[in-house]
Amino acid sequence: MLPVSPTTSPEAELASRLRLVVTRLARRLRTQLPGELSPSQLATLASVEGLGPLTLGELSSVERVTPPTMTKIVACLEEQGLVSRTVDPNDRRVARVEATPAGLAFLAASRQQKDAYLAQRLRALDDEERASIERAAELLEWILDDRVRGS
Amino acid sequence: MLPVSPTTSPEAELASRLRLVVTRLARRLRTQLPGELSPSQLATLASVEGLGPLTLGELSSVERVTPPTMTKIVACLEEQGLVSRTVDPNDRRVARVEATPAGLAFLAASRQQKDAYLAQRLRALDDEERASIERAAELLEWILDDRVRGS
DNA sequence: TTGAAATACTTTCCTATCCTAATTAGTTTG
DNA sequence: CAAACTAATTAGGATAGGAAAGTATTTCAA
Numbered sequence: 046m047l048p049v050s051p052t053t054s055p056e057a058e059l060a061s062r063l064r065l066v067v068t069r070l071a072r073r074l075r076t077q078l079p080g081e082l083s084p085s086q087l088a089t090l091a092s093v094e095g096l097g098p099l100t101l102g103e104l105s106s107v108e109r110v111t112p113p114t115m116t117k118i119v120a121c122l123e124e125q126g127l128v129s130r131t132v133d134p135n136d137r138r139v140a141r142v143e144a145t146p147a148g149l150a151f152l153a154a155s156r157q158q159k160d161a162y163l164a165q166r167l168r169a170l171d172d173e174e175r176a177s178i179e180r181a182a183e184l185l186e187w188i189l190d191d192r193v194r195g196s
Numbered sequence: 197m198l199p200v201s202p203t204t205s206p207e208a209e210l211a212s213r214l215r216l217v218v219t220r221l222a223r224r225l226r227t228q229l230p231g232e233l234s235p236s237q238l239a240t241l242a243s244v245e246g247l248g249p250l251t252l253g254e255l256s257s258v259e260r261v262t263p264p265t266m267t268k269i270v271a272c273l274e275e276q277g278l279v280s281r282t283v284d285p286n287d288r289r290v291a292r293v294e295a296t297p298a299g300l301a302f303l304a305a306s307r308q309q310k311d312a313y314l315a316q317r318l319r320a321l322d323d324e325e326r327a328s329i330e331r332a333a334e335l336l337e338w339i340l341d342d343r344v345r346g347s
Numbered sequence: 348t349t350g351a352a353a354t355a356c357t358t359t360c361c362t363a364t365c366c367t368a369a370t371t372a373g374t375t376t377g
Numbered sequence: 378c379a380a381a382c383t384a385a386t387t388a389g390g391a392t393a394g395g396a397a398a399g400t401a402t403t404t405c406a407a
Contacts, residue, residue, distance in 0.1 A: 071222030181332030
């Protein structure tokens with residue numbers, strides 16, 4: 046439809062198209078939930094849930110955020126009762142962060158809310174179309190996997 | 197792989213998976229270009245390119261940003277010579293913003309750079325796999341199309 | 348035709364987020 | 378035990394974006 050800048054390879058053209066749709070869809074999903082947690086806070090909570098109890102340092106490198114920033118994020122989450130901290134008895138410098146039941150519940154609710162939009166749209170597709178999307182999701186997961194060479 | 201919270205329908209499960217991969221890929225694409233323009237500035241420049249000359253007010257509502265913020269964004273883009281402003285001779289309160297040739301060139305380059313990452317990854321797939329992604333991109337474009345009923 | 352209201356943008360000031368540098372507390376090692 | 382190292386925190390600063398108020402211009406009603 047739109048005459049994109051002259052592309053050299055078919056991959057480049059597909060890349061352009063994929064980038065556009067992924068960027069837009071992500072934006073749509075983001076604005077779908079104006080929740081009371083900042084994006085970093087939500088992402089941190091999700092990491093804690095997915096990766097189990099983590100130290101502040103691990104969290105800050107997972108979230109690509111500096112340690113001081115992570116200190117504040119975790120402090121805020123803790124104040125709201127969504128995570129708990131436990132000092133490691135063997136090395137009392139480190140504190141492990143863990144999701145509380147309230148944190149897990151919050152995450153589940155927030156996911157359900159975001160997924161609701163997508164699920165509603167997906168319901169309008171037929172089985173074959175949903176299978177296509179599933180297959181693509183698989184491939185994109187592979188693309189995102191950094192064990193594949195090249196940063 | 198990860199035991200997600202109990203989902204009710206197959207659509208919900210796919211939605212969850214799709215949301216995750218789309219969000220992550222979008223983030224990857226975003227951080228891929230640490231360019232000298234902020235995200236809002238880049239988005240504004242892209243809107244100006246795509247929608248033609250726009251007033252500040254139109255721009256701020258398109259970008260979901262308050263007028264003062266748009267004033268600053270445009271001022272910054274103008275300083276860098278990426279857009280130009282022209283006062284409407286019929287109504288001297290309004291100023292129309294337009295992309296300069298330098299602005300268009302910048303956009304093209306930035307797109308090419310982002311696409312490069314994706315294109316590189318896509319090159320590692322075979323034709324069948326690329327076709328799957330293309331099909332999915334089509335479906336996602338349809339999903340994003342707001343002319344389809346339901347917000 | 349002129350004052351009041353409306354409109355388009357700008358200026359000022361405030362908040363939130365995330366950074367770097369320096370500090371504190373705890374652990375390991377020579 | 379002291380020096381070096383490590384984990385987390387505190388202090389301070391940069392930047393993006395918003396709300397409220399201000400300025401310039403246009404429109405409308407009496």
